[in-house]
Amino acid sequence: MRIIFTAAAALSFFLVSLCTVSAQENPADIYKQRMTLYKKVEAVTNIPWYYLAGIDQYERNVRQSRRDIPKAEGITGIYFKPEEWAGILNPDPSDENSTSIQFFNGIGMDADGDGKASLKSDEDVLHSFANFLLSYGTDHDNLKIGLWNYYKRDKAVGIIIGKAQIYKQFGRLDLDEHAFPVPLRSNYSYRNTWGDARGWGGRRIHEGTDIFADYGVPVRATSYGIVEMKGWNKYGGWRIGIRDINNNYHYFAHLSGFTKELTVGQIVEPGMMIGGVGSSGYGPPGTSGKFPPHLHYGIYKDNGYTEWSYDPYPHLRLWERQDRIKARRK
Known part of the structure; x- marks a missing residue:
């Protein structure tokens, strides 16, 4: 059974989804920055940019519609729990040392070369997720397997793959336009x-x-x-x-x-x-x-x-x- 949500709260979620950055920033610039980052990670991992965009957009929308996880602060939306990032057995959940993170089987990586594997770095976060997927492969079927093993939810995988297909077809990220469902000239x-x-x-x-x-x-x-x-x-x-x-x-x-x-x-x-x-x-x-x-x-x-x-x-x-x-x- 689908859950019914209050109209006021749902409206706020929807409006947030139409603008994922602050009012002071130009959405076109944000889209450009995201695409640049997706293409950069694609060049290193060979994972097509539109899969990375689909994952990032899915996670961003999830964070916008839930109160149990923090809202995204950077240009990307992927969320890792501190213990996932640093390693479940790591005594320091805020660890940013890539060597000790790797020792404790954490997912965090230093991708931007600043010497820290930081949850505040968009490049570190996106590259770390991509690196997780790399263990399964870079073709469509293996990426789906990797996504399922991460989310353990068929619907999440389906939604992400759908987003990837949309981004691939249109070749851009600014796809927020809408239309009324019947022609205005009709009665x-x-x-x-x-x-x-x-x-x-x-x-x-x-x-x-x-x-x-x-x-x-x-x-x-x-x-x-x-x-x-x-x-x-x-x-x-x-x-x-x-x-x-x-x-x-x-x-x-x-x-x-x-x-x-x-x-x-x-x-x-x-x-x-x-x-x-x-x-x-x-x-x-x-x-x-x-x-x-x-x-x-x-x-x-x-x-x-x-x-x-x-x-x-x-x-x-x-x-x-x-x-x-x-x-x-x-």
């Missing part, structure tokens, strides 16, 4: 229905926002992402799930059908048509017409342990305004 309406009671299929709350529109109105991807799920659900009817680069899972339900070429594992971008508004669901495959045509749109957040629903309404309003501004500029 649609919506209000905030997240958390409302639902009775069909048992007592539960509404985990999304309903956007009412005519049958067959195009439904569009709202973000850069990868299609994780496509098919039928007795509640949601024909539905699609897309995972973006910020560990958010975008859920589109009650569709009339899917875009012909859409497949699981396909990479999408904001505004790309993925299906049509419908009234499918609340029964066995093919059931339709039990309610007016509309798109059920939900967002879920993964924090490295579990996944919860949060209110998409504020983001829909934001993306709607952004699309209107873009339309006026054309």
Whole structure:
């Protein structure tokens, strides 16, 4: 069962994910610095930069959505517990001597050449993670094995690999653009229905926002992402799930059908048509017409342990305004 989170807290997590650096810094500069670091570690380890970017982005998003680990302070997001870094048997958990860290089987390395294996060094941290993966190999399958042995969680591995594929396809890191899920020129309406009671299929709350529109109105991807799920659900009817680069899972339900070429594992971008508004669901495959045509749109957040629903309404309003501004500029 997905966990429901308070709308206010979830909104803060989402907004943080849209800007991972302080307001005083230029995001474009941060992306450039990260890419430079990924390419530098790639040159030394032969691990493709987009896998390193996927790992770093996954860890950064996890840290943003949890309170039990500190927020990232540098340009990278990978987190090691002090005992992992220095070695579980190391009497000094703050040890920065690479020789003694290696003696106690710690993961920490001195990669920037300053004589210290420091958790405060982005290069030391990223290179140390890459060095762990090197023991498994640098090809896709062996990197997946290494990731599983580190995280011990299939979903974490899947999310990271998905991010890597997205970064590889677009060749850049600045993939934070969004789009409203239906064309602005269409006849649609919506209000905030997240958390409302639902009775069909048992007592539960509404985990999304309903956007009412005519049958067959195009439904569009709202973000850069990868299609994780496509098919039928007795509640949601024909539905699609897309995972973006910020560990958010975008859920589109009650569709009339899917875009012909859409497949699981396909990479999408904001505004790309993925299906049509419908009234499918609340029964066995093919059931339709039990309610007016509309798109059920939900967002879920993964924090490295579990996944919860949060209110998409504020983001829909934001993306709607952004699309209107873009339309006026054309």
